[in-house]
Amino acid sequence: AQTVTQSQPEMSVQEAETVTLSCTYDTSESNYYLFWYKQPPSRQMILVIRQEAYKQQNATENRFSVNFQKAAKSFSLKISDSQLGDTAMYFCAFMNPLYNNNDMRFGAGTRLTVKP
Amino acid sequence: GAVVSQHPSWVICKSGTSVKIECRSLDFQATTMFWYRQFPKQSLMLMATSNEGSKATYEQGVEKDKFLINHASLTLSTLTVTSAHPEDSSFYICSAREVGGPNEKLFFGSGTQLSVL
Numbered sequence: 001a002q003t004v005t006q007s008q009p010e011m012s013v014q015e016a017e018t019v020t021l022s023c024t025y026d027t028s029e030s031n032y033y034l035f036w037y038k039q040p041p042s043r044q045m046i047l048v049i050r051q052e053a054y055k056q057q058n059a060t061e062n063r064f065s066v067n068f069q070k071a072a073k074s075f076s077l078k079i080s081d082s083q084l085g086d087t088a089m090y091f092c093a094f095m096n097p098l099y100n101n102n103d104m105r106f107g108a109g110t111r112l113t114v115k116p
Numbered sequence: 117g118a119v120v121s122q123h124p125s126w127v128i129c130k131s132g133t134s135v136k137i138e139c140r141s142l143d144f145q146a147t148t149m150f151w152y153r154q155f156p157k158q159s160l161m162l163m164a165t166s167n168e169g170s171k172a173t174y175e176q177g178v179e180k181d182k183f184l185i186n187h188a189s190l191t192l193s194t195l196t197v198t199s200a201h202p203e204d205s206s207f208y209i210c211s212a213r214e215v216g217g218p219n220e221k222l223f224f225g226s227g228t229q230l231s232v233l
Contacts, residue, residue, distance in 0.1 A: 043207060045160075045224035091159060103150055104211070104222060106159045 002027045004094050006107035013082045014115050020067075021077045021110045023092030030054075034068065034075045035093040035104070038086075048090070051075065082114045118144045120212050122225030129200055130233055137195045137228045139210030145190035146212035150222070151183075154207040163208075166193050190215065200232045 003026045013019035025034070036048040051059045051068050058066050063083075067076045079086055092107040119142040129135050139149055148167050152160040164180075166172040166187035174180045182204075184196040193212075197204050210225040 043154075043209075043227050045209065045211075103162055103165055105162070108159045111157075 002029075002032075002094050002096060002105055004092050004105055004107035006092050006110050008110045009108070010111045010113070012113040012115055013079075015082055015084060017082055018078060018080045019082055019112065021079075021090055021092075021112065023075045023077070023107055025073050025075065025092070025094050027073070027094065027096065029096050031097065033095045033097065034066075035095070036064070036066070036075075036077045037091045037093060037106075038088045039091065039109075040085075040088040045091075049077065079112075084114050084116060086112060087114045088112060118142075118212075118214060118223045120146075120210065120223045120225040122210055122228055124228060125226060126229040126231070128231045128233065131201050132199055134196055134198045135200055135230060137197075137208055137210075137230075139193045139195070139212065139225050141191045141212045141214070141223070144212075144223075145215040146193075147190065147215045148213045149187060149193040150211045151185060151193075151195050152209045152211070154209060154227075156207075160209060163195075197230065200230070202232045205230055205232045 005024045032053045034051045038046045038048050049059050049061045049064050058068050063080045065078050089109045091109045093104050095104045121140045123138045151163045153163050154160050162175050163178045164172045164174045166185045168187045168190050172185035187193040207229050209227045211222040
């Protein structure tokens with residue numbers, strides 16, 4: 001079974017600085033997708049960034065970028081120029097498109113606080 | 117973009133009663149919908165997967181007679197918590213995949229907070 005591990009329950013960063021959230025996963029598959037979702041206090045799940053495992057290039061979305069290390073099964077999220085609105089729970093997620101209706105599995109989450 | 121509407125956003129009920137939560141895809145058709153449960157300060161745990169016109173697939177440890185799922189159309193899935201008890205109090209979130217859309221793209225509802233007294 002696929003598992004997703006986020007080893008940092010809480011993190012904080014000063015506004016305008018850079019922070020990296022860690023995520024590791026376990027799978028025997030070669031083709032899959034990885035995601036970072038943000039859950040603000042409203043609890044709406046918001047997709048931050050998505051990475052396809054067969055793509056070597058790291059995904060980037062504005063201030064958000066990932067460091068995808070397939071061999072190490074690592075998928076970290078870097079937030080640059082942190083803003084107060086980035087304060088939220090961040091979940092790393094895994095999806096295998098060939099497994100069980102393509103359901104998504106989430107890590108335990110990292111609570112990020114951006115301090116003014 | 118695609119929108120998933122989930123209702124109600126919060127509900128309070130007495131122990132022993134049943135509660136129905138709706139998940140609708142507003143501007144697309146959804147072949148598959150997923151139901152998650154989230155306890156305070158915890159992650160989303162998949163409860164079940166529902167496919168339009170067929171029985172839901174439940175995750176291990178989830179009571180199918182307790183959490184009834186119906187996916188009668190391509191735009192609506194419902195989760196009914198039957199004979200609710202205080203331990204069923206939780207945040208429930210649905211997500212949906214668009215027919216013909218990328219398999220990896222899911223759209224999430226805004227969630228339902230259930231409080232059982």
